[in-house]
Amino acid sequence: MADMKRAADLLQSWDRILILSHRSPDGDTLGCASALSRALLALGKSVQFRCADPVPKNMAYLFAGIEYGDFEPERIVTVDVADKALLGALEPLGERVDLAIDHHGTHRPFAREIWVDDTAGAACQMIYKLVQVMGVEITPEIADCLYTGISTDTGCFRYSNASPETHRIAASLLECGARAAEINRAMFETKSRAAVELLKHVYGDMEFYHDGRCAVLCLTRALLEETGAGESELTGVSSFVRQVEGVLIGLTLQERGENEYKVSMRSNAPASAQAVCARFGGGGHKFAAGCTIHAPLEEAKAQIVAACGEALKAF
Ligand SMILES: [Mn+2]
Known part of the structure; x- marks a missing residue:
């Protein structure tokens, strides 16, 4: 079982990285993917992202301005994926995953390296720490992505998985420029x-x-x-x-x-x-x-x- 340091070392040593989200993607898996994409791109890496199902319209902002490359991936990372079956149509790629970052206590190992923290209310809490260990600044865009995942996985901070640390991380994301009110309105109030x-x-x-x-x-x-x-x-x-x-x-x-x-x-x-x-x-x-x-x-x-x-x- 890898830890955060190991995950950071691996990602820093890799290039041409494909990030995968789980099927029927939610704010957490997409917030992780978009924030990690932005961080790896900031480190000068080539990055791609795939998900078996489309990104919901109201979460398109997570990926705004990200430029994904066109290349043959060398490494595959999954975020918030508890089981390779949850990759949906991309499940065949589950055999080739190099690193799984997840916060599900029920995680069924499929990757070569696994970093699971089931005390994290959202996998975005893990990415928040990882990004900083990798020496990447939390830009307002990254803050929006991570805040979205944390807020959606905790039901806007109402569920018992919203720990003191969850709130502390959210507070720090606000300081980094996360547009909390706007994001929460889009995620929880606005109904089509x-x-x-x-x-x-x-x-x-x-x-x-x-x-x-x-x-x-x-x-x-x-x-x-x-x-x-x-x-x-x-x-x-x-x-x-x-x-x-x-x-x-x-x-x-x-x-x-x-x-x-x-x-x-x-x-x-x-x-x-x-x-x-x-x-x-x-x-x-x-x-x-x-x-x-x-x-x-x-x-x-x-x-x-x-x-x-x-x-x-x-x-
Ligand atoms: Mn999650």
């Missing part, structure tokens, strides 16, 4: 019309189980098509399900393919979303985890609801 259409259904279609301690929302392809909602509209919907009073586990079942449902689960203490998702081969963090179930909708729902019921028996 498609998101509003989707929310109408979220309110209407939520189902409750186990004495109202488990809330479930099914997002079928038909519903997503009808509302025009895409991946960026879906971000936040799963945490929304958990916000109902009395709910300990909230989850969404999103239709991904024929008899394939992606579960995004959020829990409130003491319930562990991670423990439930692990039973289906998934992973994540204690209060935010995911898994995939291969079954028709009603069966997938019955399976996951039953597993939630098992977990809730303890409380």
Whole structure:
């Protein structure tokens, strides 16, 4: 297991580096990728970035002004990727990863060198330190990228993963010029019309189980098509399900393919979303985890609801 110093030494000795984010990219994996890209470019390295899924429109600013090179990569680095399966269509590259930087306690090793810190509220906290150890100045652009990842992974500093250190790093990023108010408005307040259409259904279609301690929302392809909602509209919907009073586990079942449902689960203490998702081969963090179930909708729902019921028996 590598540490920050080792990760910094490796990156400083490498060139022609390809950075990979996880599929369905969020603010943390993209904030890491964009901040690390900027830092490596500042060190004069050739850098590329790839992700199996497109960067959500509202996060395009993370990559503004970055000039990626056209070359054959020599080294591959993943950021915030807990499992090579999470590379999505880029999973074949998972065999060739030189360095994985991640903050998931459930990290399944796939890279030659691994730096995992599961005390970090966001992988961007790790990149914040790494960039400085590499001797790169935190520019306002890098500060925006890192702040975005930290803010989004902590639900705008509301979740228990926002530690004193998280707040200290965020404060220092503000001093470096991060546009916190603007970023938080874009990430948490601004809703597209498609998101509003989707929310109408979220309110209407939520189902409750186990004495109202488990809330479930099914997002079928038909519903997503009808509302025009895409991946960026879906971000936040799963945490929304958990916000109902009395709910300990909230989850969404999103239709991904024929008899394939992606579960995004959020829990409130003491319930562990991670423990439930692990039973289906998934992973994540204690209060935010995911898994995939291969079954028709009603069966997938019955399976996951039953597993939630098992977990809730303890409380
Ligand atoms: Mn993360």
